Amino acid sequence: MTSFDQTLNLSEDVIAEFNKNGHVRINDVCNASQVELSRQSIRSAVEDRKSRIALKPLQERDTYGKAFLQIMNLWPDYPDVAKFVMAKRFASVAAQLLRTEKVRIYHDQALYKEPNGGLTPWHQDQYYWPLETDKILTMWMPLVDVTKNMGTLNFASGTGKVGYLGDIPISDESEKILSEMCQEKGFEIVNHGDMKAGDATFHSGWCLHGANENQSSVMREAMTIIWYADETQIIEDPDSQGRWNKGRRDDMARWLPDRQPGEMADGKLNPLIEPFI
Numbered sequence: 001m002t003s004f005d006q007t008l009n010l011s012e013d014v015i016a017e018f019n020k021n022g023h024v025r026i027n028d029v030c031n032a033s034q035v036e037l038s039r040q041s042i043r044s045a046v047e048d049r050k051s052r053i054a055l056k057p058l059q060e061r062d063t064y065g066k067a068f069l070q071i072m073n074l075w076p077d078y079p080d081v082a083k084f085v086m087a088k089r090f091a092s093v094a095a096q097l098l099r100t101e102k103v104r105i106y107h108d109q110a111l112y113k114e115p116n117g118g119l120t121p122w123h124q125d126q127y128y129w130p131l132e133t134d135k136i137l138t139m140w141m142p143l144v145d146v147t148k149n150m151g152t153l154n155f156a157s158g159t160g161k162v163g164y165l166g167d168i169p170i171s172d173e174s175e176k177i178l179s180e181m182c183q184e185k186g187f188e189i190v191n192h193g194d195m196k197a198g199d200a201t202f203h204s205g206w207c208l209h210g211a212n213e214n215q216s217s218v219m220r221e222a223m224t225i226i227w228y229a230d231e232t233q234i235i236e237d238p239d240s241q242g243r244w245n246k247g248r249r250d251d252m253a254r255w256l257p258d259r260q261p262g263e264m265a266d267g268k269l270n271p272l273i274e275p276f277i
C-alpha cells in the first residue's frame with residue numbers, strides 16, 4: 001500500500017502542463033486499497049455531519065444545492081480523515097505544481113454529487129479565497145471509479161492565471177456569464193474523462209471550471225483538498241482593487257478566524273506541511 005508519507009515525484013512536463021493550462025490530471029495519486037480505506041472514513045464523517053443538517057429533497061434545492069453535497073473541513077473533527085488530508089504524498093504534488101517547498105492547508109471538502117444531481121455551474125474558486133497569491137490549488141480525487149457521465153470536472157484551459165473576474169459567485173448567473181466568456185475568448189474546454197478511484201485532477205484557484213450532471217444511479221464521491229504556498233498574505237482591507245466580496249468575508253471568518261486582513265495566512269486552521277522533509 002502506498003504510504004501517505006511517500007512523496008510522488010512529478011516530471012517537469014506535468015508541472016509545465018499545470019502552469020500552462022491551469023489544470024492537470026495525475027493517475028494513481030492514491031492506490032486502490034488506501035483510497036478504499038480513506039473512503040470509508042470520509043463516508044462516515046460525511047454521514048455524521050449530514051445527520052446534523054436539514055437537507056431538502058434534491059428537487060426542492062437551487063442549482064448550487066443540486067450540484068453536490070458539500071461537507072467542509074473534516075480534518076479537525078475526524079482523525080482518520082486528517083491522515084488523508086495531511087498526507088505528505090498529496091502535499092508533495094501540490095508543492096511541485098505550485099513550484100514551492102512548503103504549503104498550508106486552506107480547507108478540505110467532500111463533494112458528493114448525488115444520482116441525478118445537477119450540473120456544477122462554471123465558477124472560479126478563488127472568488128471565495130481572500131488570499132494574495134496565485135500559488136493555490138485544489139486536488140479533486142474521486143473515491144470511487146467514476147465515468148464522465150457522473151460529472152467529472154470540465155476545465156477552461158489557459159485560465160489558470162486570469163485573475164479576479166468580479167463579483168461572480170457560483171450560481172445560475174456564473175454558469176451563464178462564464179460559459180459565454182469561454183465561448184467568446186475561445187478557451188478550450190477539457191474534461192479528463194473517466195477516472196479510477198485515487199486518480200486526481202488539480203486545478204489552480206483562478207481556473208474556470210464546472211461539471212455536468214450525474215446521469216448515473218451511483219453517488220459521485222469525491223474528496224478535495226486546497227493548499228497554498230506558505231508565507232501567503234491575506235488581502236488588505238480596504239483593498240484598492242475592490243476584491244473583497246461576501247464570499248471572501250465568509251471564508252475569512254470560517255477558515256482564518258484568528259487572523260486579520262493584511263496578516264499572514266497562518267492561522268490555527270491552516271497547518272503547514274513540508275512534504276520534502
Ligand SMILES: O=C(O)CCC(=O)C(=O)O
Pocket residue numbers: 067068111113120125138140151153209210211222224
Ligand atoms: O465536484 C464538483 O462538481 C465541483 C468541484 C469544484 O468546483 C472544486 O473542487 O473546486
